[in-house]
Amino acid sequence: MDAVITSVDNDKVKEVVHLRDRHFRDKLNLFIIEGYRELLRAIEAKTALTRLFICPELFLGENEPELIASAKKLGCEIIDCSAKVFAKMSYRDRPDGLIGIARQQRKGIDALKNILKDKKSPLLVVAEAIEKPGNLGTILRSSDAAGVDCLIVANRCTDIFNPNVVRASCGTLFTVPVIEATTDEIISWLKEHNIKILAAMPQATALYTDVNMKEAVAIALGTEQLGLSDSFKAQADIQVRIPMLGTADSLNVAMATTLILYEAVRQRSG
Numbered sequence: 078m079d080a081v082i083t084s085v086d087n088d089k090v091k092e093v094v095h096l097r098d099r100h101f102r103d104k105l106n107l108f109i110i111e112g113y114r115e116l117l118r119a120i121e122a123k124t125a126l127t128r129l130f131i132c133p134e135l136f137l138g139e140n141e142p143e144l145i146a147s148a149k150k151l152g153c154e155i156i157d158c159s160a161k162v163f164a165k166m167s168y169r170d171r172p173d174g175l176i177g178i179a180r181q182q183r184k185g186i187d188a189l190k191n192i193l194k195d196k197k198s199p200l201l202v203v204a205e206a207i208e209k210p211g212n213l214g215t216i217l218r219s220s221d222a223a224g225v226d227c228l229i230v231a232n233r234c235t236d237i238f239n240p241n242v243v244r245a246s247c248g249t250l251f252t253v254p255v256i257e258a259t260t261d262e263i264i265s266w267l268k269e270h271n272i273k274i275l276a277a278m279p280q281a282t283a284l285y286t287d288v289n290m291k292e293a294v295a296i297a298l299g300t301e302q303l304g305l306s307d308s309f310k311a312q313a314d315i316q317v318r319i320p321m322l323g324t325a326d327s328l329n330v331a332m333a334t335t336l337i338l339y340e341a342v343r344q345r346s347g
Contacts, residue, residue, distance in 0.1 A: 082158040085165040089156065093130065093166040093176065099236050102181070108238035110177040110248075111169060113137070117144055118248030125180040126153040132163035135174030148177070168240055181238055186258040186266050192227050199272065200224065200341055201295040202334060203263060205231040205309060208301055213237065214245020215331035216298075221249035223338040229295070230257045232306075264312045267295050276305055276313035277337055279327050285317040290341040298337075301330050 082090060095101040096109050107127070110119050119126065129148045131141070149155055158166075166176055193199045202220050207213045213235050220228050230237060237257070243250055258266075267274055272293040277285065290296075297313070299305030304327075310316070319333055327333070 080157075082156060082162050085162055087162070089128070090158070090162055090166055093178065096178070097168060097240060099239070102236065102238055106181050107178055108181055108243070109168075109240045110179055110243055111167060111172070111175065111240065112244065112248075113141065113144065113173055113175055115243055115246075115248035115251075116148070116175055116177050118251045119177065119179060120144065120147050120151065122251035123151070124251055125182065126151060126177050127180060128154045128156055128178040130156045130158055130163065130166060130176040130178075132158055132160055132172075132174040134160055135163060135172055137173045141175065144175070153177070169244075184254070184256045186256060186262045188254075188256050189227065189229075189266060192254045192256070193270075196226055196293075198291065198293045198345075199226040200290075200293075200338075200345070201227050201229060201267075201272065202338070203229045203231055203274075203295050203297040203309075204330075204334075205260060205297060205305055206234050206300040207330060208234045210235050210239040210241035211245045212301065212329065212331040213239075214242040214247075214250070216334050217242070217246035217249045217253055217255070219331065219335040219338055220253045221246075223335075223342050225253060225338065227254040227256060229263055230255060231260045231263050231297075233257055234300070260306055260308050263295075264308060268312070273314040274309065274312060275315040275317060275337075276309050277317055277319070277333055278304055278310060279318055279321070281316035281318040283315070283317050285319055285337050286340055288315050288317055290344050294341070296334070296337050296341070298330050298334055
């Protein structure tokens, strides 16, 4: 490990700051992973970490040395830095002294075949044009908890490697298979492979608790403001709604995803 970095003008430090911007993430094909829990899951998933910035005086627990050793075994460069420098790189209010840089690994529609290999009744989530990183990260977290086989990001608005997606997912970006594709590609693939499309939309007549989710199904939810596209609405095999008894006409998209997923879990475990 080299000498401690104490200057915020260090080129490696500047690169981390630039990686908050999507343009630079895509240009360099890198992204930021901050936090012990997130990095632990990334390392367990054999994510291609290139650098790990550490600031021991900010560590919150006793397991950091083991994580650092694991990262080093994977060929990751370990860089020690001062608290001032770490604060410059961190996007958290209470940083815990660990920031990793990793290579982006994107998968398209063709990857679904291998992801769903040997899955008899796969459970999928399609998140179409989700705009807010926090919502996409929470959908990942709920998908992990519900045992979803794959999250399909349709017509992406938010970059899945946005630092706030990684943070909101609590590292489940590295535990749930994620692919990215266009709406047309996804609909075509699902139809070809006899996976039913369940469209969540306020205008539907059927309640989400009254339909069969034991079979192979892809639960599709749309953008926070406009909902699903006309294509998904038209091609859906099932349309469902969540009952709304107050004045609001819809739930937060991540909350709606979680409710429907756990109904699928209830049915499949019964």
